[in-house]
Amino acid sequence: MDKNELKNSLKKLEDIVEWFDKQEEVDVEAGLEKVKEGVGLIKTSRERLKKLENEFEEVKKEIEEEDE
Amino acid sequence: MSEDLLQKLKEWRKDTAQKEKVEFFRVLPNNVIEDIARLKPQTKEELLGIKGIREKKFAKYGQDILVLINDKEDRIGLKAVIQDDKEQSESNTYSVSNYLNLLNDQLQFQKGRVQGEISSLKIQETYLFFSLKDKKDESVLNCFMWVRDYRSCSIDLETGMEVIIEGFPEIYKPGGHLNLKVSTVELVGEGVLKKAYDKLKKKFELEGLFAEERKKSLPDFPQKIGLITSKTGAVIHDFSTNLGQYGYQVKFVNSRVEGQTAVHDLISAINYFENKDIDVLVIIRGGGSLESLQAFNNEVLVRKLISLKMPVICGIGHEKDVPLASLVADLMVSTPTAVTVVLNKSWDKALNRIQIFERDLIYKYQETLSVEKHRLDTITGDLKEKSTFVFKKFELLRVELNNKLVNLGHILKDANVALNNFAKLLITNFKRNFNQFDDSLNNTEKRLKTVNPLRQLKLGYSIARIKGVVVRSTKQVNHGEKLDIQVADGKIESQVNNIINNK
Numbered sequence: 001m002d003k004n005e006l007k008n009s010l011k012k013l014e015d016i017v018e019w020f021d022k023q024e025e026v027d028v029e030a031g032l033e034k035v036k037e038g039v040g041l042i043k044t045s046r047e048r049l050k051k052l053e054n055e056f057e058e059v060k061k062e063i064e065e066e067d068e
Numbered sequence: 069m070s071e072d073l074l075q076k077l078k079e080w081r082k083d084t085a086q087k088e089k090v091e092f093f094r095v096l097p098n099n100v101i102e103d104i105a106r107l108k109p110q111t112k113e114e115l116l117g118i119k120g121i122r123e124k125k126f127a128k129y130g131q132d133i134l135v136l137i138n139d140k141e142d143r144i145g146l147k148a149v150i151q152d153d154k155e156q157s158e159s160n161t162y163s164v165s166n167y168l169n170l171l172n173d174q175l176q177f178q179k180g181r182v183q184g185e186i187s188s189l190k191i192q193e194t195y196l197f198f199s200l201k202d203k204k205d206e207s208v209l210n211c212f213m214w215v216r217d218y219r220s221c222s223i224d225l226e227t228g229m230e231v232i233i234e235g236f237p238e239i240y241k242p243g244g245h246l247n248l249k250v251s252t253v254e255l256v257g258e259g260v261l262k263k264a265y266d267k268l269k270k271k272f273e274l275e276g277l278f279a280e281e282r283k284k285s286l287p288d289f290p291q292k293i294g295l296i297t298s299k300t301g302a303v304i305h306d307f308s309t310n311l312g313q314y315g316y317q318v319k320f321v322n323s324r325v326e327g328q329t330a331v332h333d334l335i336s337a338i339n340y341f342e343n344k345d346i347d348v349l350v351i352i353r354g355g356g357s358l359e360s361l362q363a364f365n366n367e368v369l370v371r372k373l374i375s376l377k378m379p380v381i382c383g384i385g386h387e388k389d390v391p392l393a394s395l396v397a398d399l400m401v402s403t404p405t406a407v408t409v410v411l412n413k414s415w416d417k418a419l420n421r422i423q424i425f426e427r428d429l430i431y432k433y434q435e436t437l438s439v440e441k442h443r444l445d446t447i448t449g450d451l452k453e454k455s456t457f458v459f460k461k462f463e464l465l466r467v468e469l470n471n472k473l474v475n476l477g478h479i480l481k482d483a484n485v486a487l488n489n490f491a492k493l494l495i496t497n498f499k500r501n502f503n504q505f506d507d508s509l510n511n512t513e514k515r516l517k518t519v520n521p522l523r524q525l526k527l528g529y530s531i532a533r534i535k536g537v538v539v540r541s542t543k544q545v546n547h548g549e550k551l552d553i554q555v556a557d558g559k560i561e562s563q564v565n566n567i568i569n570n571k
Contacts, residue, residue: 007288010418013425020432031436038429042422049419052315056308058299059321059340 006048009041016041074105076136084129096120096129099214107238108137110169117176119251168241175237175246182209182248183232183256189225191215198225200233200248211235213250220331221253222367223264230256234329254328254362261358265365265389272392277374283398284379288414290347294378295320296337297352303404307352307383310408314415319346325353330363338372348379348411351393352404355385364391373397383407525556542569 016038020026078101085095096104100120109115115130116122162170184200187208196218200209211233218225225231235250255261272278291314297304299322311318321340323333334351341349353361363369364384370392373380382397383404394400401407517523521531531554532539539545545564553560 006418010421010425013421013429017425017428017432020428020436026432026436026439028436028440031433035429035433038425042426042429045418045422049314049415049422051313054308054311054313054316054318056318056320059319 006045009045013038013041013045070105070108073108073137074102077101077105077133080132080136084132096125099216102214104133104137107172108169109173110134110137110166111173114169114173117173119176165241168239168244172238175239177236179234179236180248181232181234183230184209186225186227186229186231189227191218191225196225197247200231210245210247211250212240212247213253217251218253220335220366220368221328222268222331222369223253223255225253230260232256232328252328252331258358261362261365262389265358265392268365268367268370269392269395272370272396277370278395286379286381286399286410287347289314289418290411290414291316292346292348293318293411294341294344294346294349295352296323296334296341296350297404298323298325301354303352303354307350307404307408310405310412312408312412312415314412316411319344325363326356326360328362328366331366331369334363334366335369335372338369338376341378342376346378348381349376350381350383350407350411351397352383352407353385354404355387355402357387358389361386361391364393366393369393370396381407381410522556525554530555542567 016034019034020031023031077096081092081095081101085092088095097120100118103118103120104115107114107118109118112126112130112134115133116126121130182200184202187199187201189198190196192215194215196213196215198211198213200211201207213235223231232254233248233250234252235248237246237248239246255264276282293316295304295307295318297307297320299320304320308318319341321337323337324330325334338349353364358365361384364382373393374396379398381399381401382391382394383401383406384391384394385402386394390400399410401410521529525531533552533554534545534549536552537544539551545551545567547564547567549564551562551564553562
């Protein structure tokens with residue numbers, strides 16, 4: 001999952017929560033579908049946000065190297 | 069400088085770069101080529117003495133360069149060049165040029181930082197001359213500097229200015245005098261630096277370079293990070309320690325960050341990142357005085373930062389005067405740790421938001437369910453109420469029926485009583501009637517007794533019957549007929565003898 005996907009997931013989650021707020025009367029079935037979708041999004045987002053090792057790479061520039 | 073040689077070197081570089089499919093400066097940067105053209109190194113050692121040429125470069129291009137130089141100069145055969153210096157013993161006699169070359173070769177290693185006051189200044193198109201005077205004894209050092217290097221120092225030199233210069237000495241062969249070949253110039257003293265800083269700051273301000281609306285916003289979830297700082301020191305450690313574990317890809321270019329000399333490094337590091345695919349460029353160093361931070365107040369560097377497409381975060385510690393690089397940066401904080409906070413922010417926030425979403429989602433759905441449950445309760449309640457109504461009606465009917473039945477019972481009972489009464493009455497009446505009848509019978513009997521013919525018979529009356537019929541008239545009887553006469557105690561049978569009619 002890349003960062004854009006994460007961004008999209010968060011947006012979708014926001015939409016789902018808003019959807020609940022907007023409904024005058026929530027259809028229990030439709031609500032359940034939304035909850036299912038939300039849970040999936042939360043799961044994948046959590047996946048992305050779990051601890052990931054950082055990559056640290058020192059860039060050796062040729063000129064720099066010569067100068068040192 | 070030999071323009072001819074410079075051209076040749078440039079052509080050679082072009083060919084080589086094309087062959088190797090690299091950029092020109094990857095073969096040799098301009099300043100190195102210019103130095104070669106000026107110093108015309110004859111030996112491996114001389115060539116290695118030029119800044120920018122090390123063993124690696126020499127192994128690759130050394131022979132080519134030396135051939136080019138000797139091709140032009142053709143003073144010493146190629147063989148002699150490669151020969152060791154040892155052969156040039158004291159007994160050897162040098163030509164002036166060769167001797168000066170030898171001296172320059174040695175002088176290259178006499179790098180120094182020199183402080184003094186600028187006494188004379190002559191700026192040409194591509195280079196400048198100035199002399200540095202010792203304030204105590206008025207000794208003078210002649211200085212030469214390329215305008216390119218001068219520009220990157222972003223200092224406007226004036227006579228009388230106190231400066232520190234860095235460079236190495238060399239003898240200018242056509243003139244025979246010694247110059248310090250200056251690579252950097254820096255201002256001395258907080259006062260002067262402050263003045264320069266204020267002047268530049270004002271200039272940038274007028275250009276609107278600090279304006280917020282000019283600044284780029286940091287993207288959410290930055291991942292590819294370009295990092296410029298010094299490899300040594302606590303800063304880079306602080307940075308990498310505090311950077312959250314979100315899978316950042318940090319590309320790091322080591323650069324000097326202290327004093328004026330850092331400008332070259334910083335600019336070349338920024339150049340490196342200029343066209344790289346990074347989300348954000350981070351420049352950090354620890355706090356320092358105006359003097360130690362002067363590279364970050366360099367005009368060339370600042371303008372370079374402004375020209376970048378990606379957002380720049382400066383985390384440069386400072387005392388009173390905020391470095392100009394920080395002021396134009398899209399985001400400035402004062403410590404490397406603060407930079408990591410900024411970078412982590414959207415990631416941390418996402419974690420938070422996920423938690424909130426999770427809670428909200430469950431809550432909202434529970435709410436939905438409870439609303440639904442409530443509705444169900446209401447409906448059930450309604451239904452119950454309605455059905456109770458039906459039952460109530462039924463109950464009412466039942467009660468009514470019961471009442472009716474009870475009433476009917478009463479009525480029947482009453483009827484029964486009435487009936488009984490009636491019967492009694494009937495019997496009483498009957499009895500009475502009967503008695504009355506009885507009395508009347510008795511009376512009748514009494515009366516009958518009095519009229520009883522038998523009683524009359526007793527009294528002496530008799531009843532005559534002919535053939536069983538009571539005789540009331542003479543006409544009923546005929547002469548000779550048998551006549552029965554009934555008296556009280558029996559019958560006398562007789563015969564009619566005579567009929568006498570009284571009429």
